[in-house]
Amino acid sequence: MTRRRLLTSYLSLVLSGVGMALFSSCKGEQSQQMGAQGPQELPVRTLSAGAFSADNSYPAVIRGEDDAEIRPKVSGFITKVFITEGQSVRAGQPLFQLDDVTFRAAVAQASASLSSAQATLATAQLNHRNSQDLLAKNIISASNFEEVSNALKSAEANVAVAKAALTSARENLSYCTVTSPVSGVIGSINYRIGNLVSPQSTSPLTQVSNTRQAYVYFSVSERELQTLMGGTGDSAGKLPKVRLRLSDGSEYPAEGTIQGVSGVVDKVTGAITLRVDFPNSEGRLRSGSTGTILVPTQTEGAILVPQTATVEMLHKKFVYSVDKEGKLTFTEITVSPVDDGQSYTVTSGLKAGDRILVAGTTGVKEGETIKPLTEEAYAKQQEAIKQQMMGKGASAEKH
Numbered sequence: 001m002t003r004r005r006l007l008t009s010y011l012s013l014v015l016s017g018v019g020m021a022l023f024s025s026c027k028g029e030q031s032q033q034m035g036a037q038g039p040q041e042l043p044v045r046t047l048s049a050g051a052f053s054a055d056n057s058y059p060a061v062i063r064g065e066d067d068a069e070i071r072p073k074v075s076g077f078i079t080k081v082f083i084t085e086g087q088s089v090r091a092g093q094p095l096f097q098l099d100d101v102t103f104r105a106a107v108a109q110a111s112a113s114l115s116s117a118q119a120t121l122a123t124a125q126l127n128h129r130n131s132q133d134l135l136a137k138n139i140i141s142a143s144n145f146e147e148v149s150n151a152l153k154s155a156e157a158n159v160a161v162a163k164a165a166l167t168s169a170r171e172n173l174s175y176c177t178v179t180s181p182v183s184g185v186i187g188s189i190n191y192r193i194g195n196l197v198s199p200q201s202t203s204p205l206t207q208v209s210n211t212r213q214a215y216v217y218f219s220v221s222e223r224e225l226q227t228l229m230g231g232t233g234d235s236a237g238k239l240p241k242v243r244l245r246l247s248d249g250s251e252y253p254a255e256g257t258i259q260g261v262s263g264v265v266d267k268v269t270g271a272i273t274l275r276v277d278f279p280n281s282e283g284r285l286r287s288g289s290t291g292t293i294l295v296p297t298q299t300e301g302a303i304l305v306p307q308t309a310t311v312e313m314l315h316k317k318f319v320y321s322v323d324k325e326g327k328l329t330f331t332e333i334t335v336s337p338v339d340d341g342q343s344y345t346v347t348s349g350l351k352a353g354d355r356i357l358v359a360g361t362t363g364v365k366e367g368e369t370i371k372p373l374t375e376e377a378y379a380k381q382q383e384a385i386k387q388q389m390m391g392k393g394a395s396a397e398k399h
Contacts, residue, residue: 052302064209
């Protein structure tokens, strides 16, 4: 029994020694591999200054050259609707017909009143002529003749009043046929046959919009306006051509010209409204639509950094600067509010000749040293790794 125990203990010690040796060997190999890897190989870009073009974008509202709200001038029930939504109409074309019975009666009454006043005037004129003869023969006194003259003046005045009343009645009757003041396209029809409408109605009967020349309105700050005008402050200064992005994301094919600049600054927003004219012979732009005005800007001597190379913290932007030894420095930068969606224009924090890390920013830290690669070399390396992984995957599938 004693020999067996000794043999068992001996074997245990031997196996234990072998295990420790194997563990030490593996640990050593792992350390050698980590040491062999060295610093990370990451792409670095050397910054240079150059020209940069981008678009300032502003929300815009589209209006027609003539946008006329159609409202009745008199009250009444609608008896006919002559138009439909989207129909093209010409100036003076009938749109709605209101019940005109009351207004026709008013015209007849005014006409009768005028006839009565004219008859009274004729009598007064006859009396005035007769009185002149009697006064010449001293048959009537001067005061009697004065009374006859005053009666004539009163009759003349009554005729004038009656004529004015008849003109007003006829005009009110004409208002029962609502016509279009401009040529254009009909908008929504808010009232139909049987509706009672009046000049005080909340909504207009409809709207007629002439959009052969579209007016697009947008607002800018005073500072932005000065930039657009080249700092001259002259509203007649040379303004750039602008483009229009429609609500569906497409861009209108024709450029527009800034033709109007508001002479008053909005007290609430501090903004100034500008009007851009766009040709619209095909009628693609509709009054009431929205879009985005794109104003081109050109910056000389701009330093650009890829947006993907930046790190944002607490509403501030940072990049990793790389020195000659490959050491990383977390550097704060400020950028222009205008960008093209791909790059930022740096206004401070970097200069031409500086080097920055353009990829792998999430896997590094301040003070770390990397092995800089050109962006082309890094792209080839990543492609090779991708192809190698795809090859391993294919081999695994075969097995």
